[in-house]
Amino acid sequence: MTLSIWRYAHLALALISSLFLVMASVTGAILAIDAVQEKMPPYRVANFDQITLAQTVPVLKKNFSEISEIDIDHNGFVRLKGFDEESNEIDAYIDPTTAKVLGKPIEKSAFVTWNIALHRSLFLKETGRAIIGIISFLLFLIAISGLALVVQRQRGMKRFFKKVIREYFAQYYHIITGRIILIPVLIIALTGTYLSMARFQLFPEHKAEHKEIVASEEEPVQKKLADFALFKNTKLADVKKIEFPFAEDPEEYYNLKLKDRELIVNQFDGQVLSEVKYPSTLLLENLSLDLHTGRTNIIWAIILGIACLNILFFIYSGFAITLKRRATKIKNKHKTQDAEYILLVGTENGSTLRFANAIHEQLNAQGKVSYLTQLNQYETYPNAKYLLVFASTYGLGDPPTNGNKFLQLIDKHPQKNKINFSVIGFGSHAYPDFCEFAKQVDQKLAAQTWAERLIALHTVDDKSAIEFVTWVKAWSEKTTIELATTPALYAKKPKGLQKMMVLDRTEVNADEQTFMLTIRTPARTKFTSGDLLAIYPADDNRERLYSVARCNGNVQLVVKLHQQGLGSEYLNKLKVGNVFRARMVTNASFHLPKNKAVAMIGNGTGIAPFLGMISQSAKNSNNRLYIGFRQETDVIKKHKAFLEQQVQNHKLQRYQIAFSREQNHCYVMDLIRNDAAELANLLKDGGVVMICGSLLMQQDVEKTLNEICVEINGNPLSFYKEKGQLLTDCY
Numbered sequence: 001m002t003l004s005i006w007r008y009a010h011l012a013l014a015l016i017s018s019l020f021l022v023m024a025s026v027t028g029a030i031l032a033i034d035a036v037q038e039k040m041p042p043y044r045v046a047n048f049d050q051i052t053l054a055q056t057v058p059v060l061k062k063n064f065s066e067i068s069e070i071d072i073d074h075n076g077f078v079r080l081k082g083f084d085e086e087s088n089e090i091d092a093y094i095d096p097t098t099a100k101v102l103g104k105p106i107e108k109s110a111f112v113t114w115n116i117a118l119h120r121s122l123f124l125k126e127t128g129r130a131i132i133g134i135i136s137f138l139l140f141l142i143a144i145s146g147l148a149l150v151v152q153r154q155r156g157m158k159r160f161f162k163k164v165i166r167e168y169f170a171q172y173y174h175i176i177t178g179r180i181i182l183i184p185v186l187i188i189a190l191t192g193t194y195l196s197m198a199r200f201q202l203f204p205e206h207k208a209e210h211k212e213i214v215a216s217e218e219e220p221v222q223k224k225l226a227d228f229a230l231f232k233n234t235k236l237a238d239v240k241k242i243e244f245p246f247a248e249d250p251e252e253y254y255n256l257k258l259k260d261r262e263l264i265v266n267q268f269d270g271q272v273l274s275e276v277k278y279p280s281t282l283l284l285e286n287l288s289l290d291l292h293t294g295r296t297n298i299i300w301a302i303i304l305g306i307a308c309l310n311i312l313f314f315i316y317s318g319f320a321i322t323l324k325r326r327a328t329k330i331k332n333k334h335k336t337q338d339a340e341y342i343l344l345v346g347t348e349n350g351s352t353l354r355f356a357n358a359i360h361e362q363l364n365a366q367g368k369v370s371y372l373t374q375l376n377q378y379e380t381y382p383n384a385k386y387l388l389v390f391a392s393t394y395g396l397g398d399p400p401t402n403g404n405k406f407l408q409l410i411d412k413h414p415q416k417n418k419i420n421f422s423v424i425g426f427g428s429h430a431y432p433d434f435c436e437f438a439k440q441v442d443q444k445l446a447a448q449t450w451a452e453r454l455i456a457l458h459t460v461d462d463k464s465a466i467e468f469v470t471w472v473k474a475w476s477e478k479t480t481i482e483l484a485t486t487p488a489l490y491a492k493k494p495k496g497l498q499k500m501m502v503l504d505r506t507e508v509n510a511d512e513q514t515f516m517l518t519i520r521t522p523a524r525t526k527f528t529s530g531d532l533l534a535i536y537p538a539d540d541n542r543e544r545l546y547s548v549a550r551c552n553g554n555v556q557l558v559v560k561l562h563q564q565g566l567g568s569e570y571l572n573k574l575k576v577g578n579v580f581r582a583r584m585v586t587n588a589s590f591h592l593p594k595n596k597a598v599a600m601i602g603n604g605t606g607i608a609p610f611l612g613m614i615s616q617s618a619k620n621s622n623n624r625l626y627i628g629f630r631q632e633t634d635v636i637k638k639h640k641a642f643l644e645q646q647v648q649n650h651k652l653q654r655y656q657i658a659f660s661r662e663q664n665h666c667y668v669m670d671l672i673r674n675d676a677a678e679l680a681n682l683l684k685d686g687g688v689v690m691i692c693g694s695l696l697m698q699q700d701v702e703k704t705l706n707e708i709c710v711e712i713n714g715n716p717l718s719f720y721k722e723k724g725q726l727l728t729d730c731y
């Protein structure tokens, strides 16, 4: 229940405000760049924060014949208005310690002024300002409801920053970036709201009203300005403006506007004649402006800019999540009262509905009267013979939102006839309470006098079509209703597949049971050696990944043929000229590092990405290769010739091959041990070790490398791993 309130609040608020938020975020990001740029001119002097008025005012008085005022802006730039010794009018940034003119005041560009107007009021004057104020407040509510959703999802505040289980891109990064950027977004929203409230004078207005000052009758004597206690104790950084006395008249004073108060100061002896403190609402308004604009701190301005861009990403990913949830719709041909088969679905993100729909459609196609609905729509079904419950689990083993009332509804609507029920739980072993809600439903139904369990509870881990088919078979057998048992029919079809063509292939090598494929991808496909080719051999969501090399712009891979191996048998059936559908997956953690010495270590098919990396290497690269095979075959002879060529081209420093089943058999570990000192040195000097091939080989290689590193370098391999000097791609 609580989840749904937060979710609907979060979504409704986002829907209402999204258009305005897009505009405010884009203009906000531009203004953040402007805030950073504003600080670029070198008008802020060194040690600005340490300079006192006693160091500034006398110097300025000496160098200018008349000063009307100085302004100190949020960048720490000091602007002086007055006249110089030659009576030229001055309005410029100056060095407060030397009185040197540094530059002319910078006017904001027309584009930035336009942006500010749009950001503050949408060009709608007061109405626009009111809208923006409301949107700021809505953003605050969105952030709070988002925070509540993440806390619920993570099962408590303490686990707020714990690992998020990745379901798909939009969902994952909505949460990940949301957690990081939450504080800046809350600050933007709160300060924006406060500024709008201040603008509409919702706080008492403040006017600095000084008491009446009576000038002394005595002839004033000018003390040294540098000796004024006030000037000595006041830092320039705490001053916003000083209005200078117009003439040497006892009734003319310094008017000092500090950050928190305003002072009237006697120009002859520096006495404070009147002091008015600003109210806290005004101080808060100034703080809000600093925090909202980032005008006082360049790093904060950058964070605000990133937060604005992130709000745009939230809008995109938030709507992507919503659309995904609503992707499958429920369609019924028959009425509830007539239905013999009642299918009830408990889903949060819609995938369970896809499975239920597939069964619903098959039943309808066979002329059965089937009715599909959500768990919370449960009622009495006068004609029902079969009840099928498809239930996912969320939170702490809780029901999904559309099933949160179901257990109570079972008590509320006892059925009149006997009904055979079957429960299928959808969940994930990544969570501790696997399919907990489905288990509760199964037990609750079993306790009803009208209900008879047809088959035991079945569970489906991570939307597995294969596990779902186990239930399909069991239910079909009991009911003698034929249902499709091909997993592919229930699986989500992978998206974004591209057509690829086989350009070349070798025969399967009899000893190694390996073969090499060269494949052409569509022209604009981006990939490099070390990336992965993803194929879907059964046209379902079962994916098989292969490490590839990029050779002459084509994909090259070495495949080990496994008996009844889904992926390898599929690839083995491909002939030159065949076209199939697949996609390239970027594997950035296994790309060849630039400008680093690299030791490539692998066995068997693990050579594939290395062949591409070597041919893609720059001349005189400090690469070496240690590779292990069973026997020397024709394909390996070809590899050898290729490697020889690369050594001559200075793309590979050297290579060594170990054959485990040749006469003087040796393993890749032996090669490593022989080169122990070199490899230890390579790691010590910041070089990288890349391992590709079997997991068993990886374990042995890491063990050997660890021994070498401890012995020679005095550091375990984990020391280099943490520094990203060990890259692996093993299977």
Ligand SMILES: Cc1cc2nc3c(=O)[nH]c(=O)nc-3n(C[C@H](O)[C@H](O)[C@H](O)COP(=O)(O)O)c2cc1C
Binding pocket: 153, 167, 346, 347, 348, 349, 350, 351, 352, 353, 392, 393, 394, 395, 396, 397, 398, 400, 426, 427, 428, 429, 431, 432, 433, 434, 435, 436, 462, 463
């Ligand atoms: C935030 C969250 C919490 C989850 N909690 C559980 C859980 O406690 N137990 C479980 O078995 N599965 C849990 N799951 C996994 C889902 O039940 C599973 O992915 C299911 O197939 C989703 O079905 P749906 O797309 O129909 O909502 C959770 C998933 C998410 C996103």
